[in-house]
Amino acid sequence: MMHCTMDDLLALQANEGSVWAKRHAETCPACRAELEALYQRIAQLKALPVRRPARDRWPAVRGAIRAQQQRRRRRWGAWSIAAAAGVAALLVFRPFWSGSVDAAELAQVKQQSATLEAELQRYDPDSRVMSGRSAALAAVLEDRIAVIDGELAQLGAMAAQAHAAQLVKLWQQRVDLMQQLMSVRVTRASYVGL
Amino acid sequence: MTISLAVPDVVVARARSGDLEALEALYRAFETPVHNLALRILRNPEDAEDVLQETFLEVVRSIKQYRGEGHLWGWVRRIAASKALMRIRRNQVRATEELHEEAAGDSRLGGAVPARIDLERAFEQLSETARAVVWLHDVEGYTHEEIAELMGKTVSFSKSQLARAHTRLRRMLDHEGAVP
Numbered sequence: 553m554m555h556c557t558m559d560d561l562l563a564l565q566a567n568e569g570s571v572w573a574k575r576h577a578e579t580c581p582a583c584r585a586e587l588e589a590l591y592q593r594i595a596q597l598k599a600l601p602v603r604r605p606a607r608d609r610w611p612a613v614r615g616a617i618r619a620q621q622q623r624r625r626r627r628w629g630a631w632s633i634a635a636a637a638g639v640a641a642l643l644v645f646r647p648f649w650s651g652s653v654d655a656a657e658l659a660q661v662k663q664q665s666a667t668l669e670a671e672l673q674r675y676d677p678d679s680r681v682m683s684g685r686s687a688a689l690a691a692v693l694e695d696r697i698a699v700i701d702g703e704l705a706q707l708g709a710m711a712a713q714a715h716a717a718q719l720v721k722l723w724q725q726r727v728d729l730m731q732q733l734m735s736v737r738v739t740r741a742s743y744v745g746l
Numbered sequence: 747m748t749i750s751l752a753v754p755d756v757v758v759a760r761a762r763s764g765d766l767e768a769l770e771a772l773y774r775a776f777e778t779p780v781h782n783l784a785l786r787i788l789r790n791p792e793d794a795e796d797v798l799q800e801t802f803l804e805v806v807r808s809i810k811q812y813r814g815e816g817h818l819w820g821w822v823r824r825i826a827a828s829k830a831l832m833r834i835r836r837n838q839v840r841a842t843e844e845l846h847e848e849a850a851g852d853s854r855l856g857g858a859v860p861a862r863i864d865l866e867r868a869f870e871q872l873s874e875t876a877r878a879v880v881w882l883h884d885v886e887g888y889t890h891e892e893i894a895e896l897m898g899k900t901v902s903f904s905k906s907q908l909a910r911a912h913t914r915l916r917r918m919l920d921h922e923g924a925v926p
Contacts, residue, residue, distance in 0.1 A: 557909070558909040558910075558912050558913045558916075559905065559906075559909045561912075562905070562908060562909055562912065586916075589916065590912065590916075593865060593912070593915060593916070593919070594884045594885075596865045597865065597869065597880070597881075597884050597885050598884070598885050600786070600865070600866055600869075602778060602779070602782045603781065603782050603785045603786070603794075604777075604778050604781060604782075605777060605778070605781040605791075605794070605795050605798060606791060606795075607795060609777070609795055609798055609799050609802075610770060610773050610774075610777070612799060613773060613799055613802045613803065613806075614766060614769075614770070616799075616803055617764075617766065617769060617803070617806050618766075620803075620806070620807075621764060691804070691807070692800075692832070695800055695803045695804065695807075698803060699799065699803070
């Protein structure tokens with residue numbers, strides 16, 4: 553005797569079962585039991601406990617939002633000023649840093665980031681169109697940059713000497729992401745002259 | 747999971763203008779359901795928290811495009827589901843899921859599987875893709891068409907994933923010798 557497949561049972565559960573499956577499930581105790589078990593499994597899945605996040609991510613989200621808002625306000629040109637300020641801060645804090653972290657490395661990576669920002673701005677991304685896939689990729693990259701900006705903003709409020717290595721790492725990550733973003737913008741967008 | 751979250755229009759309007767307090771109110775309203783959805787699909791708490799964060803950054807960026815059509819939770823949930831699926835794709839690039847699933851499937855569904863495990867554990871042992879399809883369809887109420895669109899796959903892919911996942915769940919949950 554042929555029994556209902558899982559596809560048949562799922563169709564029955566969704567009220568989309570074939571005439572044969574409906575008739576069969578009515579007369580076959582095994583398939584009726586399977587259908588009942590399916591209903592129960594779905595009910596139990598719906599009743600699984602709700603899992604709350606272990607950590608509060610709002611401070612990180614807020615940091616990223618603030619950083620994004622500041623970025624929009626300042627736009628791109630102000631980054632060179634920020635980089636210069638960063639270099640100045642490095643010179644001030646350099647004596648406190650451990651020897652393993654080179655302040656010049658931080659200044660260099662910040663400068664790279666500022667240069668990429670300026671290049672992107674020159675490229676005028678708002679006036680170009682991309683495919684949906686490229687736009688989604690660019691959005692993901694911008695999100696990740698915003699997250700890093702949030703972390704940088706949080707670190708900036710703390711003692712610089714304790715986080716120098718982390719700062720260099722974050723700025724390097726930022727540069728990597730900026731390069732990827734540049735690649736997406738330049739290679740996949742076309743100018744529409746808006 | 748039934749969600750009945752009502753966010754006042756005034757909060758949404760303030761959030762649109764970038765008001766941080768309003769954005770936090772939105773975050774607080776949806777952080778648990780978004781995290782729960784991501785965790786159920788991805789299983790890894792770190793990944794789930796990252797999806798939570800990415801979802802809200804997307805909400806902040808796109809809130810101006812939300813026209814108030816449909817429930818706000820439905821809109822946020824779609825973003826969350828999309829972010830979780832994007833992470834699955836990223837994970838699949840790192841480690842080929844088919845190999846993982848095949849290797850795991852041998853031990854999960856064979857004689858080594860305990861006679862009975864609870865549904866939560868059984869569900870967690872499904873592949874990420876299968877978990878996503880089961881959770882979105884059976885719990886969140888997405889149609890196969892919606893899942894297919896979100897995943898960039900066909901409707902039959904979604905249907906077959908669901909059927910295979912339920913077959914595995916049934917086997918894992920069965921008492922010894924109780925399978926008809």
